[in-house]
Amino acid sequence: MSKIRIEEMIKELSRLASDKMYNDDFFLTWDKSDDEIKSTFLVADILRNLREENISTRLFDSGLGISLFRDNSTRTRFSYASACNLLGLEVQDLDEGKSQVAHGETVRETANMISFMADVIGIRDDMYIGKGHTYMQEVSDSVKQGHLDGVLEQRPTLVNLQCDIDHPTQSMSDALHLINEFGGIENLKGKKVAMTWAYSPSYGKPLSVPQGIVGLLTRLGMEVHLAHPEGYEIMPEVEEVARVNAERSGGKFVKSNSMAEAFKDADIVYPKSWAPFAAMEKRTNLYGEGDHDGIKALEQELLAQNAKYKDWECTEELMATTKEGKALYMHCLPADISGVSCKEGEVAASVFDRYRDPLYKEASYKPYIIAAMILLSKCQNPADTLQKMLEKGKRRFDD
């Protein structure tokens, strides 16, 4: 892409109001204005194009990007590390095993102790309903206060790397993928997307992906169908968010218990397993009570419940019912592929294989989305900052 095109994108950015993102966190996409969401997409694309032009996007000569993963992660971990490195920050992981967090430190204290030279903190805490988002807010309040009290020279801003409510770095990457696949955010208006539950032999997958998707895509004027078996409801607050968004954007938010209905004439399908909200709430309480037998029993119960819906699979037959049989298949990966990673799963092998390339491209936006969230929280005039990078033209790889 030519530098002229990059300059055009920077000009476009300068016309959007993203100033409230400065010195602020990124928790939930529905905390952000449409301009702020668009700014994030634009900055991500600009950073990607600068890197493709071999132009350095280092903002920091030194500084730490703290990471705290309370659940396993490959792609999000590497995406966060890539984003920090792209901007010049060094990742320092808070491993709660190695650290003394378990030894009676309050969140407030730990948050400050690790942040003396931290410019950003990325947290993944998606396991327990009602916990992850609350924990991130606690950390944010702690370092905000620490900065006000003169303990921290800078205020580290937070990036939500997946909580119990939303997975903004995922949903934003997914949306940016759609924007580029459909040739612009305008072209998403009226497109039908099926965010459906799908069968998986595994248990207790977070709800934050489907919730993030219906919470974000409804504001792009899309027709979002959420389909799942009875009992697999997502958080009611998030459904309300989707409803309101759809109304405002001229889109739609439809619910059903039929995968077929959702897939019918869909432009995009996102079949994915998740655990029922009510069950996750129950599990959270059982953990709270330390009732391990109760947890085991619940797991068996849920696996049995899942097994009743093995027909919720993304098959060739279902794909054939989508718009011209050519709906774009999406997934946050890793997917449970029937006959490959499990006997019966979320998607037929032939469907998955056909969409491997777009799936990988979908994932490739995450490092840039995270970097954009960081940049917008650090730079008061992001357009000027990016224009300066472009003009300076320092080479990333200087052979």
Next chain:
Amino acid sequence: MSKIRIEEMIKELSRLASDKMYNDDFFLTWDKSDDEIKSTFLVADILRNLREENISTRLFDSGLGISLFRDNSTRTRFSYASACNLLGLEVQDLDEGKSQVAHGETVRETANMISFMADVIGIRDDMYIGKGHTYMQEVSDSVKQGHLDGVLEQRPTLVNLQCDIDHPTQSMSDALHLINEFGGIENLKGKKVAMTWAYSPSYGKPLSVPQGIVGLLTRLGMEVHLAHPEGYEIMPEVEEVARVNAERSGGKFVKSNSMAEAFKDADIVYPKSWAPFAAMEKRTNLYGEGDHDGIKALEQELLAQNAKYKDWECTEELMATTKEGKALYMHCLPADISGVSCKEGEVAASVFDRYRDPLYKEASYKPYIIAAMILLSKCQNPADTLQKMLEKGKRRFDD
């Protein structure tokens, strides 16, 4: 702070004799001259002010800072990572689990194998009396020899991140906190500090903090009261160090078995739990013999012994007896807070809460103290180096 003030501090630094720190390790504060201690405080303050002025303090374009933690750590780990990053070094952690250290490598060999591109090595080894400091010396001797033999291009200098004898990065941070709280090192003369034992339900906390404090503050002309129940003696060699220091500096070193006596009219109080030296020595031997039943028995014995001294708590009543009831409360954190992190502990919740800000500020000096120790061991003319950084004025964050 204005750049003029920074230049004054640099001038002040240039008048101190710190040349022996060049290419040397930092093991114990009492290995260092008064000028060297003052230089470390000054460099730490200068680095902090440069960073606050958004001026890059990168000394290294590439290079590794090795870390080896033989005990859990959050704040020291992050402080070391922050210090290395601030100077341009990348931290590489020697995880003895992952590595082959356990597989029959001698310390000498490992030390050299990890140091080919290491500029500094930070070690925490505080668990066993008579072991930590010795181990650090072994590592230092190994890499010194490796450098002389032409195996290592540079000599990595060591920073003691806590050993069995001293915790210099802690005591120096604590002292710098005092210097800034009391408006200058001169104002510490004659001030009374109570370094007292306090009850904790936990067991076997290192002695290096109280030892570091009495070993350092006695040379600043302070009146240092060390108070603990009978049987909680610290290492006699360190008491001797404190005695000699106090004499030389015109300070005082007083011992007692009364927390009340120590707190009476104190300007500063530092109530903290530690294990009895004799018991730690015994434990070290039991570990040597692999006598795990013996260790368990000893732990029970010590917990029972601790329990006899639950009245050694920093209460509001005790605080009221300090100078104008306003003594500065200090702790290396995390503290055992009564009714918060434990039923009965080192300090009353209301006291701890009142001092949270100063406690966090106290901790905030550690990254700069560590960076100062590294800089002084690497730069032959630290004042010139810092002046050059100031004049160059490269931005740390360049938006």
Next chain:
Amino acid sequence: MSKIRIEEMIKELSRLASDKMYNDDFFLTWDKSDDEIKSTFLVADILRNLREENISTRLFDSGLGISLFRDNSTRTRFSYASACNLLGLEVQDLDEGKSQVAHGETVRETANMISFMADVIGIRDDMYIGKGHTYMQEVSDSVKQGHLDGVLEQRPTLVNLQCDIDHPTQSMSDALHLINEFGGIENLKGKKVAMTWAYSPSYGKPLSVPQGIVGLLTRLGMEVHLAHPEGYEIMPEVEEVARVNAERSGGKFVKSNSMAEAFKDADIVYPKSWAPFAAMEKRTNLYGEGDHDGIKALEQELLAQNAKYKDWECTEELMATTKEGKALYMHCLPADISGVSCKEGEVAASVFDRYRDPLYKEASYKPYIIAAMILLSKCQNPADTLQKMLEKGKRRFDD
């Protein structure tokens, strides 16, 4: 070393044909032409000399060097970290424990998911015959395809940090050590090297070191004697490689079951324990079948078999039979030293002690060899790149 000497080496490099290394992996030394092997030695020496002249060799302003260790490692892990840091890459370790690799991700998918900003991937996978090299090829093919498909902006090149067949970063470091000890690659012609098995109480050491040595040194015109007890054969394909190499280079490849024969008049000796190829193959199959009792039984069997050859030790007596009793003793470290790291082992303590310095120097080449492999895979005109670094003369440590 003067900059004039560095310029000469760069000129020498410019006369060698290394263009096929550009954008390619480094799996096996026998995949590479003589010019390519020589280029790697030269670039390693040039990088070392630039660093000794305090000249920065940063190629990258940002970028990741991925590491994946499927076996414990200290020196290779630190060598890789040092090499990446020297060139400006930040290491990001793929810890298969923390990651979701175990959760049904295909190699292809994971390889792409971690590589969006990866410039190089280093892998150690040496445990199972027929697995390591194959796995590395899978990873390489995956990211090559990902790059072609537009998923990855750059193609991350692979560096083999030890597989089941070869250990090129080790054998190349060993060879560079020899080149510098004997004053030039030409002086190695006709020199006799004894690559012999040696007794170790431990079990199942990889074959990749002896295989790498016979596969590489035979092409330098050396007389390579491979000696081991019956039943400790290495992979036949690698023996064939050695035979062909020796013929082409005017060297020799001799096999025997006598340590004495191999040591007789040797210029260089490399006594080291390894497991029999056949047994490793058997173990791989047992692991495949999950037959843990079978594995235990095999281990006992092999330890018993080893014990029959305790006389395969590098003693003073044997050393006395080498060329003028002064053969250069080599080892990849850590060695099993009789009476030090074990009761009876590979080498007598007095022999090992006498050669400690050269052994450490031998190890010191590895970071530069790895950096050279990376640089040659990234720079189309390595000589120009290095000349530019020399002329620019940016300081690595800028005090």
